[in-house]
Amino acid sequence: MANRGEIAVRIIRAAHEAGLATVAVYSDADRTALHVRGAHQAVRLGPPPPRESYLSIPAVLAAARLSGADAVHPGYGFLSENADFAAAVEAAGLIFVGPPPAAMEAMGDKVPARRAVAALGVPIVPGAEIEDASDALALAAAASRVGFPLLVKASAGGGGKGMRTVTRLEDLAEAVQRASSEAVTAFGDGTVFLERFVTGPRHVEIQVLADDHGHVVALGERECSVQRRHQKVIEESPSCALTPALRRTMEQAAITIARACGYRSAGTVEFLVGAGGGFYFLEMNTRIQVEHPITEVRFRVDLVGEQLRIAQGLPISFGDAVPVPEGHAIEARICAEDADAGFLPSTGRLGAVQLPGGPGIRCDGHVVAGQEITLHYDNLLLKLVVHAADRPRAITRMKRALHEVRLPGVTTNLPLLLRTLDDPRFMAGAYDTSILEGSAPSAPRAEDIVPVVAAALALHRRAPATQPPPAPGSATGGLSPWVRAGREGWGRP
């Protein structure tokens, strides 16, 4: 596994169920991480910074050689969508558990991918390419073709990096410049393009699986509109935004795209669904997605297991006969961050971790007591997945399960997750990507004395020796007669 965290643990689980031996790689920060403990072998990559460890192609290839591995699973993030890495893995005589490098390249850059997909007759969000970001006249002309509000997007982008919303022409040049410079830093490529801002947008993606035996199948959708800073927080399947007919059309579009680029393994085609029900291709993610478990529980498939089968040259276990999905699934991403302080990442040492259980619950995580949560890596701690007969029951189950989670030692987004599940727009299924904007905790209420008593008892417990003895001869001590009278009930009707 050329990865860490929960996805490395997830791959280990699939591999061990398939009878495959596993090799973990780790940075110095992850020496005792769960994926290192769980694998059969473990090889050190280097110091904690990703560039010197999980993003270092030479270090990962050396680890594969040293351990005698014959396949590399890249997980998500890090090197997973790096076509050069996939090519280097294959050149080293190893199997890359993912699509062919050519398919990754075709879908990797958004500008060429948009062109290719439009040529297949799949709708794309109206937009304009930018030849020269410093040509103000050409920029204004492109913007007027697209119309305001619009999005400036990095061609190599993802995860919200290199993206800006622009509502006025005056702000365009600055936004283009900033998005481009962000993209250079994050992806090494400053190419940006303009895209119309779809109002009331919902982010809906289709899961595809393809093998070397001619099977290309779609496994329904995932609704990923609950986002903060363009990063997903809560996902669900099915989506309230799709009719059966729209679902079939989008699945067919996803299959067409996957076939056209010669896809193999698990992949995801992301679409934007507008308030009017129109859908537009956004991008294809040529890897396993974070939110893949909600598809797995509804379709009773193991997508990572299928990836491993396909990489061995085997057909998809169910061929073309996609299982009929059941019920409703929701995933919540529990992250170490302060959602009420600008989503600042939180660091610390985890105390006594408590994970939820019971019917319909799946926990995909990598958290253990004593673990240091650092700033080096993604702050995702735990993916909580629930499955129930229908959407209302899935929501109550998720709330129940979130109440069971304890991750002492760091600040988490649990309050935000619970607030969102109670949001009337979420409960009605009528929400778009703006749902988290302005989400704030409710104000403290004076009649709620739980925090007051908890704080006092917690502080008191730290210094128990300082407790003075009770006032002699009096159970009520120095309380005023008014308080005593109130307590004893005098004067009450």
Add this chain to the structure above:
Amino acid sequence: MKYFVEWAGQTREVEIRLVDGRSRVFVDGAPHEAEVAVAGDDGLLSLLLDGGSWTIATRFEDGHAVLSFHDREVRVRIEDERTRAARLATGGPRQATGRAEVKSVMPGVVKELRVTAGQRVEAGQALLILEAMKMENEIRAPLAGTVEALHVKAGQTIEKGARLATVGPSTS
């Protein structure tokens, strides 16, 4: 022991007292059944309050308690009665007469002197550390000026009401 907790824009008084061998909690004088137990980890507490059950991850920083409930995290300012008395006696609002006698509001041991006679100090600056009831308390200058005299030495045991320092008008 009494604690003062700022919550919902008010300062609430919580008194923890042993009554018939059991710990009782009074919030602004009103009694409540309350008890905490450590839940497997130093910072994780199980609170039973008036029949309700809460599990709360707690930590203290900078005079505040940070309480993580399952559905919210709150940060409340808290101080015990000694700290509060010391603060009100020395650092709290006071008529600026130009000269102040800093007296001890509790018996204790002078742990450390933070200033020397003749030194200019700002209002609220720590003059000395007073150890009392196993807690270290910063005794602060009530006003800006010059330390005219220090009446105690490090290591000295003092009674309640003892003169600690005199802060006078700035001479510069």
